Amino acid sequence: MEQLLVKARELADEAEVFRVSSERTLVHFEANHLKQIQNKQHVSIALRIIKQGRIGFSVATGCVNAQTLLDMALDTSQFGAPANFSFPASAAYPQVEVFDPETDKLAVEKMVELGGRLVARVREHTPDILCEADVTKEVVFFNILNSKGGEASYCKSLSSLNLEGLVVHDTDMLFVGDGESSCHPLVDFNVVADRVIKQLELAGSKATASTGSSPVIFTPRGVASALVAPLVTAFNGKMVLEGASPLRGKLGERVFDKKFSLWDNAILPYHVASRPCDDEGVPSQSTLLVGEGVVSNFLYDLQTAALANMRSTGSGIRARGGLPGPGTSSLIVGEGDVSLQDMVADMKEGLIVEELMGAEQGNLLAGDFSGNALLGYRVKGGEIVGRVKDTMVSGNVYEALERIVAVGRESRWVGGVLRLPYLYCSNLSLGTKGG
Amino acid sequence: MRQQLIEALKGHNADYVEVRLEQGQSTCIIYRGKRLDEMERSFSKGGNIRALVNGGWGFVSFNELNGLWDKVELAVKQARLVGGEVSKLASVEPVVDTVNVEAEKDAATVSLTVKKQLLGEYNDIILSTPKVQTSNINYRDSNRRVIFVNSEGTYIEQGKAGISLRLLAVARGNGEVQQASLSLGSSGNFADIEGLHDQVGEMARRAVDLLSAAQVKAGEYTVILDPVLAGVFAHEAFGHLSESDFVYENRQLLEVMVLGKRFGGKHLNIVDGAAVPGLRGSYKYDDEGVPATKTYLIREGILEGRLHSRETAAKMGEKPTGNARALNYLFPPIVRMTNTYIEPGSVSFEEMLSGIREGVYVKDWYGGMTCLEMFTFSAGEAYMIRKGRLAELLRPTVLSGNVFVTLDNIDAIGDDLHMNQGGGCGKGEQVPLPVSNGSPHIRIRRCLVGGR
Known part of the structure; x- marks a missing residue:
């Protein structure tokens, strides 16, 4: 890495080398029995340079x-975007625990x-x-080095347990499923089993x-499947800068219900999306996105922050090893004070959505969502009476979150990266077979 | 290299072993609004090993090519931990072959300057459209060489090339944001994505028109699907059910998907095949070294075939179809579609429209998803149909339903087959896999439409 950096520095004005290596073990069950064990060893190295004010980028697995990587980066730097930022010098990083040696020690036999x-x-x-079930463990090493003296490295462990179940009766199919993930080794299967x-x-x-x-009451998984994707897009600093986010120009304005607060938190210990620094070497932080309904911050990487005259929020993420862009870490919706039981009793007639299929296919930018309730329950006379089928739930995230009836007092992690309460919304549109 | 690979596969106590090595390069260019936001070149080298012992699979992927024999041994050890029955693989003739990419204008040889110039022109067209707020252009080309060797004597070297181009226009007005997009693909021929200036302009104007479009009222309608969306329907709603890995260990689903069962009218024929030449999902051998075929999934309304890997074919006592595909060396091959389409019928678009008192015409696609019998897919463009005529433009509309009911509710199949090359299919983590979908216009009675 050092050698590549030195070589790159000779040909360009600034340079940065980012290396990730990982080893992942996956134990896969299909149709109730053990089907496959996978071991994936992966190494990738990315070179970002700034030459005559332009960004050049290459990545290799x-x-x-080093010469091939350099040549490719130089090639792209002729046309690359103008660099409006500098690489960060050495910084003090927060202490964020994301490695548990016990996870690495999990034996394959134990996972089976x-x-x-x-x-x-x-x-x-x-x-x-x-x-269908998956048990995984993974250890990842991150390394970043730049010509401004910036240097960071850390190691993360990941463990996850997921189950998806299907019950078929004639042409009626019921889908259930849940999962857990952590930097600690997951050794108790009952949490996931109980939920399913x-x-x-x-x-x-x-x-x-x-x-x-x-x-409609969205369960935490329901919120994840229906409402989160448009928000992730809307708080992305790049989308704001381009004017594609409907929240552009709304900083400091109350856009959501007072009961709604949202954070992006990268420093929670032992959470899978946590890290001491982002993929550009900027220290991690917790960022308030919505405080009691008021739009408070957007998420930025170095380049987008520079263009928008803002500061990086330590949100530079490299999807699949590519160039960094603003991304989320753990998204956390603040808890409210109403129990699920009270919500159901208050609603009297309505729907609980546990999973909405295809909701993210709509116009994400506008916040429109529309999906089929893959798993949803009918509430009648203030009680849950059974599962609904062939029911489309449609609405707009901004309208739904502008007038939330109640926010649940309990919340849970979904997919390891979202902490969500129950959300009780009014006036969503339902479409069903046979009217 | 060949000898080295053959040696690495020797001396292991396994029923079957294979190794895949891959090397390739790709270029990615992204415009966001006026800015050329990303330009990147990448190089990749890696491989994997798959071993079968007593019916259990072990899989090891890697970037470092040293110590191959030990990696094979690790895969064998994992497979042994899994195995508990007799290994079953449909037998295929070992093949030794080399397949090269033949593109009229190979994207790998086109300079960055030319690529940037073309994308810049498209971007200018989008951005100069009044009321368009911003644009997004995502271009990627890749060129790979894949070597496949197995313990049965097969040795195949295949070139694989692909281009994907997605253009997006975002319009804004009256506090509203709407978007329209265009997805294109090619098997490495840069000429396929040139000269699309008119289409790009049309797309940008559509995003603007959507600002003043109404939302359809939710409920059941007679709908007409354009060839693009009907192709997505064939792929998403039905095609995935024809992937045998969903079916072969699921007794109840197997009862639903019994060969010979009627699923639709006599006019309905659905095909999948990588052997159909010149399309995005075409190839000579799949990722298990099995020659590509063309498979009738439904012929004259009756379930006739399904898609197989060597394992699913053996377990179901059917013939392998050459549909085992891996996104790249990071993943084991699984049963996937290739080029999936509804064969043309004889009804004209005008005939389809006439007689619909109130319905919806849905075009183009945002995406589609399926959970076995249930599907949802979303149209990028939709119009109300009133008294047999196309009426007002609607906002992007989502359709959903049960595939068995819906196939049976197809009451007209058009005469205008068109293949869409812009698709990328997702299954598990393996996305986007190059595929093509197609269909003529089709009409479906009593289809559930989401709205408000």
Whole structure:
């Protein structure tokens, strides 16, 4: 890495080398039984240069000589975007624990056993379910070095446990599923099993919803599948800069309900999206995005921040090893003070959405969403009466979050990167088969 | 190299072993608004090993090519930990072959200057459209050479090239944001994405028109799908159900997908095949070294075939179809579609429209998703149909339903087959895999449309 940096520095004005190496083990169960074990060893090295004020970039996986990487970076720097930033000098990084040596020590045999017991526990409840389960562990080394003296390296461990179940009766199919992830080794399968069993119980009987306007309670997983994607786009500093985000020009304005607060937090210990610094070597932080309904900050990497006259929020993320751009770490929606039970009782008639399929296909920028309730429950007379099918739920994220009826007092992690409460919204549009 | 690979596969106590090595380069150019936001070149070298022992699979992927024999041994060890039955793989003739990419204007030989010039022209067209706020152009080309060797004597070297281009226009007005997009693809021929200036302008104007479009009222409608969206329907709603890895261990689903069962009218024929030449999903051998085929999934309304890997074919007692594909060396091959389409019928678009009192005409696609029987797919452009005529423009519209019911509700199939090369298919983590979809216009009765 040092040699590449020195060579690059000779030919360009500034240079940065970013290296990631990882080893991941995946134990995969299909149709209730152990199917495959995978081991993935990956190394990639990226070179970013600034030459005559322009950015050049190249990336390689596997053995490549430094000259090839340099030539490709120089080639692109003739046309690359003007660089409006400098690489960060050495900085003090926050202490963020993201490595647990116990995760690395998890034996494959133990992972096989864990997945097997998870599947067995769910099948004990519903014998004719078909489960697909994944047990993974991963260790990742990050290394970043730049010509301004900036230097950072850290190691992260990841462990995850996921299960998706399918119950088929004739042409009726029920989908359930949940998961957990952490930097600590996950060794208790019951957390995931309990959640899936709960879903199976609620979905035990069938119910129908009718076409029209209806209140909807989104469970934490429901919020993740329906409402998060448009927000991720809207708070991306690049989208704001370009004017594509509807939140442009709304800093300091109350756009959401007072009960709604949102953070991006990269410094929570042992969470999978946490890190001491971002992929550009900028120290990590927790950023308030929405404080009691008021738009407070957007997320920036170095280049976007420079263009927008803002400061990097330590949000420079390299998707698939490419150039950094603004991205989220852990997104956290603040908890409210209402229990699910009270929400259901208050709603009397309506729908609970656990997973909306295809919601993200709509016009994300405008906040429109529309999806099929893959898993959703009908509320009747203030009680959950059964699962609905063939029901489309449509709405607009900004309208839905501008007048939230209630925010749940409990929240949970979804997919390891979102911490979400129940959200109770009014007036969403339902479309159903047969009206 | 060949001898080295053959040696690495020797001396392991496994039922089957294969190794795949891959080397390639790619170029990516991204415009965001006026800015050329990213220009990057990348180089990749890596490989994987897959081993089968007593019905269990082990898989190892790597970037460092040293110590190949030990990597094979690790995959074998993992496979042994999994295995607990008899290994089944459909037998195929070992093949020794070299397949090169033949593109009229190979993207790998086109200079960065030319690529930037063309994309810049498209970008200017979008940005000069009144009320367009910003643009997004995402171009990527790649060129790879893949070597595949297995313990049965197959040795195949295949060149693979691809171009994907996605253009997006974002319009803004009255506090509203709307967008329209265009997705294109090619098997490495740069000429395929040249000269699209008119189409790009049309797309930008559509984004602007959407600002004043109404939202469809949710409910059931008679809908007409254009060839692009009907192709997505064929792929998403039905095609995924024809992937045998979904089916072969699922007894209930197997009962639903019994060969010989009727799924639609006599006019319905759905095909998948990498052997159909010249399309984005075409190839000579799949990633298990099996020759490509053309498979009728539905013929005259009746379920006739499905897509297989060597393992699913053996387990179901059917013939392998050459549909095992891996996105790249980081993933094992799984059953995937290639070029999927509904064959043309005889009904004209005008005939389809006539007789619809109130319906929806949906065009183009934002995306599609499926969970076995359930599908949702979203149209990039939609119009109301009133009294047999196209009426007002609608906002992007989502359709959803049960595939079995919907196939049976197709009551007209057009005479105008068109293949869309812009698709990238996702399954598990392996996305986007180059595929093409196509269809003529089709009409579906009683289709669920989301709106408000």
